Amino acid sequence: MITQDTGVGGLPRLTIRNDLAEAEVYLLGATVTHWKPRDHAPVLWTGPADLYQAGKPIRGGIPLCLPWFGPHADPTKPAHGFVRTRPWTVERTADLPDGRSRVKLSFTTDAETRAIWPHDLRVGLTVTVGRTLDLELTITNTGSETVLIGEALHTYFAVEDIRRTIVHGLAGTLYVDKVAGGRHRQCGDGIAFTGETDRVYLSAHDDCTIDDEVGGRRIHVKKSGSGATVVWNPWIAKSAKMADFGADQWMKMVCVESANALDSVYALPPAFSHHLRCEISVEGG
Numbered sequence: 600m601i602t603q604d605t606g607v608g609g610l611p612r613l614t615i616r617n618d619l620a621e622a623e624v625y626l627l628g629a630t631v632t633h634w635k636p637r638d639h640a641p642v643l644w645t646g647p648a649d650l651y652q653a654g655k656p657i658r659g660g661i662p663l664c665l666p667w668f669g670p671h672a673d674p675t676k677p678a679h680g681f682v683r684t685r686p687w688t689v690e691r692t693a694d695l696p697d698g699r700s701r702v703k704l705s706f707t708t709d710a711e712t713r714a715i716w717p718h719d720l721r722v723g724l725t726v727t728v729g730r731t732l733d734l735e736l737t738i739t740n741t742g743s744e745t746v747l748i749g750e751a752l753h754t755y756f757a758v759e760d761i762r763r764t765i766v767h768g769l770a771g772t773l774y775v776d777k778v779a780g781g782r783h784r785q786c787g788d789g790i791a792f793t794g795e796t797d798r799v800y801l802s803a804h805d806d807c808t809i810d811d812e813v814g815g816r817r818i819h820v821k822k823s824g825s826g827a828t829v830v831w832n833p834w835i836a837k838s839a840k841m842a843d844f845g846a847d848q849w850m851k852m853v854c855v856e857s858a859n860a861l862d863s864v865y866a867l868p869p870a871f872s873h874h875l876r877c878e879i880s881v882e883g884g
């Protein structure tokens with residue numbers, strides 16, 4: 600069953616419940632804030648909900664970074680692009696014969712976004728809720744010039760203790776270490792967390808697994824159409840400076856983002872579309 604109601608901050612939200620799972624999607628930025636397969640704990644982390652506000656990105660869940668990832672060269676433009684702070688439209692909702700539920704939301708550039716970025720896109724996000732959470736971000740260039748696109752499904756995963764969490768799947772990959780001023784390094788066997796971590800893994804097409812040892816579960820992230828994986832945890836000092844993070848919440852999350860950033864930013868010619876897909880599943884916990 601899919602219902603549209605009002606969520607926190609008076610923001611419109613889709614609530615999805617079926618025999619396999621439950622989920623919530625805010626129309627603000629088409630942000631998936633909740634997914635919980637039946638008999639499992641919630642898989643996504645969210646910050647304090649009372650801070651959700653129109654025009655501001657939601658801290659947690661799956662904000663969408665687009666049409667650029669990270670800070671813009673022009674500091675007056677918003678980090679991670681503008682689609683995460685705009686209201687999206689619900690295109691379709693359907694309960695599928697196999698027990699899953701699907702919602703499709705869309706966003707189209709307008710005069711306001713053209714003032715920030717003078718190009719035109721139509722963007723669709725399809726979210727399928729079942730034992731897996733399936734996301735498909737489709738970007739179509741509706742303008743007359745080729746545009747450069749950077750993007751991310753900026754996914755915040757819930758873990759019991761980041762200090763005993765390992766991310767697998769990136770061994771041997773080169774990464775840009777933003778905490779070390781952008782130095783290039785090579786990833787070892789698994790990523791363990793001992794301090795602020797902010798990395799863009801390059802040419803990273805493979806799937807990842809988040810091994811949450813204390814929570815006793817593994818979260819699998821399968822993806823396609825993505826040439827970078829971003830791994831982020833702000834740790835203590837940085838999260839304390841972020842008003843929307845919550846005390847000690849740095850311990851309870853890790854971002855593993857299916858992205859196109861730095862060397863995987865791509866050129867999208869007029870009338871062409873690009874698809875970024877991600878399937879999230881969970882074992883244990």
Ligand code: BG6
Pocket residue numbers: 656669678679753777797798829831854856
């Ligand atoms: C990550 C970036 O993807 O997002 C970090 O790699 C950034 O550098 C983080 O701090 C959060 O960004 P924001 O704009 O949501 O605070």
